[in-house]
Amino acid sequence: MISQKRGNFISFEGIDSVGKTGHVARLADELTGHGNGIVVTKDPPESEPWDALREQFQRGEKIARIADSHLFLAGTLDNYHRVIVPALEGGQDVLADRSLDSWLVYQSVRLSEHFGSTQGALDYLLDFQGQLVNNGLFTPPDKTIWIADDPSVAMRRSEAVGKSSKFENLAMQERVATQYEALANVFPDRIVRVDINGRDEQQVYQDIHAHVLGALALDHVEPQ
Numbered sequence: 001m002i003s004q005k006r007g008n009f010i011s012f013e014g015i016d017s018v019g020k021t022g023h024v025a026r027l028a029d030e031l032t033g034h035g036n037g038i039v040v041t042k043d044p045p046e047s048e049p050w051d052a053l054r055e056q057f058q059r060g061e062k063i064a065r066i067a068d069s070h071l072f073l074a075g076t077l078d079n080y081h082r083v084i085v086p087a088l089e090g091g092q093d094v095l096a097d098r099s100l101d102s103w104l105v106y107q108s109v110r111l112s113e114h115f116g117s118t119q120g121a122l123d124y125l126l127d128f129q130g131q132l133v134n135n136g137l138f139t140p141p142d143k144t145i146w147i148a149d150d151p152s153v154a155m156r157r158s159e160a161v162g163k164s165s166k167f168e169n170l171a172m173q174e175r176v177a178t179q180y181e182a183l184a185n186v187f188p189d190r191i192v193r194v195d196i197n198g199r200d201e202q203q204v205y206q207d208i209h210a211h212v213l214g215a216l217a218l219d220h221v222e223p224q
Helices: 020-033 050-058 065-089 100-110 118-134 151-160 170-186 201-216
Strands: 009-013 038-042 093-097 143-148 191-195
Touching: 009 020, 009 100, 009 201, 020 038, 020 093, 020 201, 038 065, 050 065, 065 093, 065 100, 100 118, 100 170, 118 170, 143 170, 143 201, 151 170, 170 191, 191 201
Parallel strands: 009 093, 009 143, 038 093, 143 191
Antiparallel strands: none
């Protein structure tokens, strides 16, 4: 019996309001139209029971930050085991609008007061991630597209469309951007940076499109 070829796991990361969701949707439409089996996921998950926690994820501050960080992690791991793993094992490619990297960077900022610095918090969370990986409980994406932008520009974009969450303020986003830089230095072979500041959206999409096709070993899908 010929075994099913495992699908590819590609995640999209970056600070808020850099266009991740739109690029993922566009890629999914293109690749599906060319016969590729594509599954799109979002983190935090928008499925039960996590959709009921949307307010806590986005704005809630009623529980301790260390508990809040592990609530985010629980949602990520549940989505990984219930959605991503079955898709990959079934030979489908997964495009993830955020994954565990978001947890690492955002929560290292949120938990910095417990560890003396954002780097101390990031080291703690990276060790936690390492335990998950070493015990077969999580496998990092095959490729991560990091969409990078000037936080002040991204926040003006966020304000223009009326978005708001406990993360969407300039001070937070500047620190998160720094943590993405640090994380990219930890995983240089997996995380590829695509800068969007001052660039045309179509140019940005063409770069993202090329990186994704390279990760999927495809060369026959032209960007629309």
